[in-house]
Amino acid sequence: MRFTLIKDLKQDKSMRPILSGLLLFTLIYLLSDVYVTKLTLGLLSEQVQTTLFGDVDEFLDPISRASFLEYIHMQIFFMMMLVLTLSAIYIRMTNKKAYSLIVVNLLMLSVLVTLITLGLSYFVDAIFIDLYLFSFFTWHIVALYMSLSSLWSLNFATSI
């Protein structure tokens, strides 16, 4: 995280393209993640319910406990590393602006709620699926905003 210590990132000829590349890849990851989730878990309440609990009428088996735990374990790791990196960049780019704290908190909370409600949907009650989907879209939108905003600051702002 050396970039947090550099005074003016625009003057740094190496860090600017490096961070721009990272942010571009983050953007691609976020968009791909929505598509992959659509294919694997589903993006509508009924689809998620069918994936988690199966459908007797359509002869669809529910996801096994071990497979679900593997899925969520992997998701936690990827999401925590992604939001940690993105937040560090965003905080540095917005340079102590008051609203940056609100945006970072919103991202972190929505990711936490996404992970917790997914677990609760499977282990406790399917009623949490709607909250899971809401928080899933919230964190993706906030993360997209943070990536775009950081990219803008990095390449077009007068001083960062």
Add this chain to the structure above:
Amino acid sequence: MQQAYKYTVLYFLLFSLLLLLSGILLFGEKIGFSQEAILLYYLGDEERFLIAKSMSGILKVVLPHIFAFGLFGMVVLHFVVFTQSNRSKYMKFFIYAFFTLSLLEIFTPLLIINGFETFAYFKLISFFLFEFLVLLLLWILFRSIVHE
């Protein structure tokens, strides 16, 4: 530390707890918390129609974990370095313990399927010690953020 970075690290601690919890649940669900369960999982049992794990099957699990343990260790330990505990004599111990336990946790299955059944104990002990060590490191970080 800037306020926003403090929040980020605090959330990171919460994610780490979720990661530990899901890891424990997964270990219990797939393998089990006893030496017999570990041997049964890796070596299989014809009577119970359990297939023994192959080298390539284990490597598929091991490979992403090598990178994940390394990255997770680097992030957690480098945060701890910025706390008061950095000056304590335990810091070096934490670093070596983290990577040694990680290595044991990741690679003992390869030894188990190659005839070293005693390593089932090492797998179990290293798993619990690793979880305990990470909890301790997270607690040190949490205390440092709250008290600073």
